[in-house]
Amino acid sequence: MHIHTPIITSNDCEGAGELFQIETSNEAREPAEKTHFFSVPAFLTVSGQLHLEVMAGAFTHVFTFGPTFRAENSQSRRHLAEFYMVEAELSFTESLEDIMQVMEDLFKTVTSTVFSKCPRDVELFHKYIAPAQKDRLEKTLKNKFVIISYNEAVETLKQASQTFTFKPEWGCDLQTEHEKYLVKHCGEVPVFVINYPYDLKPFYMRDNEDGPQHTVAAVDLLVPGIGELCGGSLREERLPFLKSRLQRLGLSDAYQWYLDLRKFGSVPHGGFGMGFERYLQYILGVENIKDVIPFPRFSHSCLL
Numbered sequence: 001m002h003i004h005t006p007i008i009t010s011n012d013c014e015g016a017g018e019l020f021q022i023e024t025s026n027e028a029r030e031p032a033e034k035t036h037f038f039s040v041p042a043f044l045t046v047s048g049q050l051h052l053e054v055m056a057g058a059f060t061h062v063f064t065f066g067p068t069f070r071a072e073n074s075q076s077r078r079h080l081a082e083f084y085m086v087e088a089e090l091s092f093t094e095s096l097e098d099i100m101q102v103m104e105d106l107f108k109t110v111t112s113t114v115f116s117k118c119p120r121d122v123e124l125f126h127k128y129i130a131p132a133q134k135d136r137l138e139k140t141l142k143n144k145f146v147i148i149s150y151n152e153a154v155e156t157l158k159q160a161s162q163t164f165t166f167k168p169e170w171g172c173d174l175q176t177e178h179e180k181y182l183v184k185h186c187g188e189v190p191v192f193v194i195n196y197p198y199d200l201k202p203f204y205m206r207d208n209e210d211g212p213q214h215t216v217a218a219v220d221l222l223v224p225g226i227g228e229l230c231g232g233s234l235r236e237e238r239l240p241f242l243k244s245r246l247q248r249l250g251l252s253d254a255y256q257w258y259l260d261l262r263k264f265g266s267v268p269h270g271g272f273g274m275g276f277e278r279y280l281q282y283i284l285g286v287e288n289i290k291d292v293i294p295f296p297r298f299s300h301s302c303l304l
Helices: 025-029 049-059 096-117 119-128 133-142 150-158 176-185 239-249 256-263 276-284
Strands: 042-044 061-069 082-091 146-149 191-197 215-223 227-234 269-275
Touching: 049 061, 049 082, 049 256, 049 269, 082 096, 082 276, 096 119, 096 133, 096 191, 096 215, 096 227, 096 269, 096 276, 119 133, 119 276, 133 276, 146 150, 150 176, 150 191, 176 191, 176 215, 176 227, 215 269, 227 276, 239 256, 269 276
Parallel strands: 146 191
Antiparallel strands: 061 082, 082 269, 191 215, 215 227, 227 269
16 A cells, blocks of 8 residues: 655654754744744654554555655765655564565566666667666576675675775674675675664664674665665564663654554564665666756755
């Protein structure tokens, strides 16, 4: 079921603090006597996931497709401040493999459909922009995506002959240069990296309870030339685990409604999100993400 999740929200789903805050023109002029229009601080959404989790309790399989906003001070070739994202949430799943299968099926089905419905448009890009991209995509559609753990990824990077700008260490996030190397190392096909360190990921990801190298049931899909295309996880449906983590982060009051979803009955569930512009970048072979959206928004640029 397609859910229209709100663009204005009081939640920071990713927990990274990279949000655009909303205020009225009056609030901007009179900061000393500021009263919020919504009575609480409001932001442009960074993800519809938390709202999808609400709806997944009633409708089992739900998705949304709409604008997403990140206040990242980045002008890289793969970042935008405003972009579109397709997100899905699936109830009654206890397996990260189930989530990965949906991600892989989505990518292959949509790509095959684009090739069959818009052959001339795709051929134009593959002829003049990225001549080798057609063969790479055909290889991708024919093969199963590779699966490696975060531990395996870090060990592979440590053993690489390549010198990285950011030294790969367990407990640190994978940088774009790491992601691209891993894809190349695995044969230039999409790669799932699973089971990331607990402290690297947001509060809602399910604790794997796996001892000293504490991880969560998270997955990122890396693709050639781009790096991360999709990110997902099993969600923490166990109230004591979720409550404990939110208390440690000082977020219990802000997310009491989220705790109540578990308190009054929840089911094992998980989901993922895929950036639409990055998807277009990959299948068309376009180097800069700003070239696949009509009106790109990024730091220090908001024309028209």
